[in-house]
């Protein structure tokens with residue numbers, strides 16, 4: 001295929017893309033991705049290799065002096081998502097952790113948590129969603145942290161659908177610390193809590209997809225932490241997280257785009273080879289047009305994603321562009337994996353091909369980290385100037 005996934009990289013970006021592809025081809029060829037998906041196992045070797053290659057740190061520094069260029073992160077995520085998709089999901093979380101620790105971490109946080117994160121020796125999980133709600137989590141948040149007389153905190157509550165806590169050294173947890181008259185997003189504090197702290201229980205959930213990264217419920221029962229566990233300012237944690245969400249959306253767009261591209265490449269490959277009525281199945285117009293529509297969706301989503309990345313890099317307004325990019329890329333991933341399944345007939349059902357996994361994995365970014373319905377609400381209100389729809 002011409003152009004797809006390769007343009008318009010600069011020389012440095014093309015080198016970075018090549019480096020990621022090289023790591024993937026050495027550590028995560030398709031048969032290994034499939035085996036780990038079936039075994040619901042995390043690819044620690046691949047993760048370490050990404051860390052050693054500097055792909056978790058990119059240009060972030062332990063001293064917090066520089067944030068990663070969003071244009072580099074999206075290249076890494078797109079390439080991973082097209083192959084070992086669960087690893088891209090893991091890195092979306094790690095990049096968020098790097099961002100939060102770089103911006104709000106103290107020297108202690110940076111040396112003990114950020115440093116091993118950047119070199120790939122440890123991971124973090126981000127725990128916001130709760131059993132009572134994800135979309136309106138601030139309003140329904142039940143996880144609480146109360147101060148102790150010694151200046152520490154005690155956390156009680158539960159988080160759900162949390163990516164990767166089984167193998168993470170630390171959790172970034174959002175907990176209610178006071179009730180604000182002004183807004184439910186005030187009075188929430190961000191904590192950095194080691195996963196082996198007494199009182200924390202992690203239970204893996206049985207999920208539909210993203211099988212090579214654990215998705216878990218995490219409960220906190222009388223979890224004691226000292227005052228240094230606060231990340232940023234007391235009562236302003238949710239606002240601090242909101243500041244990073246555009247970046248997370250952009251990264252989610254890149255991962256969804258990678259899934260879409262991986263599926264399109266697999267479908268085109270199959271369409272060229274499989275013979276039906278003595279012709280390649282990709283020569284029939286109906287299937288071919290579905291793939292063409294997919295290619296158009298990919299390039300449209302890519303254009304939005306690159307605009308959003310440029311806006312982020314230059315400090316321009318990015319909320320609308322990152323929301324549009326995430327919606328466009330995740331819708332493209334769903335449509336293209338569906339087109340791929342149709343084109344492949346029974347082979348689409350077979351685990352010998354990556355299509356069924358991509359078809360499952362593609363669903364994640366239609367609702368995470370924020371649902372496409374809520375992003376459309378945001379675009380309707382803030383871009384089109386329509387009355388708020390909820």
Ligand SMILES: Cc1cc2nc3c(=O)[nH]c(=O)nc-3n(C[C@H](O)[C@H](O)[C@H](O)COP(=O)(O)OP(=O)(O)OC[C@H]3O[C@@H](n4cnc5c(N)ncnc54)[C@H](O)[C@@H]3O)c2cc1C
Pocket residue numbers: 093125126127128129132133134135136160161162163164207210215364367368369370371372373374377389390
């Ligand atoms: C595999 C996986 C990994 C995840 N990883 C993490 C993680 O690492 N950390 C974390 O904190 N969370 C994580 N999540 C949670 C994820 O962010 C939430 O699932 C998501 O925010 C949606 O919340 P919900 O599932 O509670 O849906 P709900 O909030 O219950 O929403 C249900 C439906 O209602 C719709 N809806 C709600 N309000 C409106 C409205 N105003 N207008 C229109 N429609 C509306 C939604 O769009 C959605 O379709 C993960 C989830 C999964 C499945």
